[in-house]
Amino acid sequence: MTDETRERIVDAAGEVFSQKGFQQATIREICGLAEANVAAVNYHFGDKETLYVEAVKRAHCESVPVDRSEWPSDLPADEQLRLFLEKMLTDMLDRETPGWHTALIMREMAHPTSACEELVRGYIGPRFELLCEILRALLPQDMPGRDVTLHAFSVIGQCLVYRFHRPVGRLLIGEDEFEALFDVERLTRHISNFCLAGLAAAREEAL
Amino acid sequence: MTDETRERIVDAAGEVFSQKGFQQATIREICGLAEANVAAVNYHFGDKETLYVEAVKRAHCESVPVDRSEWPSDLPADEQLRLFLEKMLTDMLDRETPGWHTALIMREMAHPTSACEELVRGYIGPRFELLCEILRALLPQDMPGRDVTLHAFSVIGQCLVYRFHRPVGRLLIGEDEFEALFDVERLTRHISNFCLAGLAAAREEAL
């Protein structure tokens, strides 16, 4: 049990931080879950914030990397977009996915802390770059980068809304109705169709 | 100064709550801003949560109501959508807008509390309904309500992303570049073009 304690604490911290956020989570709850003493946090990490950063680091290190070498770049761009959306929506919405890793990343996206910069560099950034490249293939060649970015935000905005505004959505159209929308396949189909039409229009307009 | 104190406290509470959220805001800071004694909150409102609900209530009561009678329903549907987007983006992004009202509503959208239900009923709901009606005019007549809802979420998702993920956006493409995107006119044009193309495609597909 040399530094198994350290491991258990990071794991418990990820669990609790992802559910309650940095401030709301208490060291006592984390240590209770990890079956460790409260002093262990200061002994192993120094303070609460360092532990938090450690948990975020672990979250995005252990999440599936965007291995560009294994991304099917030879697929038609519209198929690549469909695939990208399916992956993103699965990561974000799939309730079957166990573990706190994605939840913590999502929380950090909504409430950035000092850990965010590294998260953008190591997790969000590469994915965003991939999306932009896919979009570039579907947009006029001479389109300024800034406009490509606008399209990228349009694509991810449609996904994020289901993750970050779920409670409002439930109140808005009823809980059952909203949960019925939570089908990755259905959402993938809708969003990719919607986006591909928007992209095609931008392509035509440029002619 | 009979219940001017009460007014000052609600106003200061809205200010602080909108910036820091319910938990992070402290009664002492609110009362400091309101130039009132800490005990005044309990005297006038009972407890912190009641004060919060009061502030949210004031926020959406004083915000511009969706007066359906003065909405230009005779405009072409695509123009209505453009107008709707412009209003929504202006409310959400315009930094010139003083006051905490919108900021508090936005915060409640991301972190719903007990005040959210009433907010959905009195503020978000009517606006969402209006959007759905506009979209219905742009979509096949026989399209199921559920699919109209999907399109509505696609529209508002593209707006919300600029409000709720601003910090990540700044890190992602650089602060200056991101702020340059924050032009209501430009965003309105992009999002409405993008959406109108998606809607047109859904219309054609139904033929």
Added chain:
DNA sequence: CACTGATTTAAACAAGTGTTTTAATCGGTT
């Protein structure tokens, strides 16, 4: 002016927080 109820004030309270201290315990080494 004196009385009364509403309001304000300063101080204290009780609970919870991150952190530190100090002593006990463990595991390996000589």
Added chain:
DNA sequence: AACCGATTAAAACACTTGTTTAAATCAGTG
């Protein structure tokens, strides 16, 4: 077995928080 550094444990510390108390002040009325 005795020692030693690393780790764990329980308790205390210092501070912040929402809330309450009890006295002081104010505003209106007889």
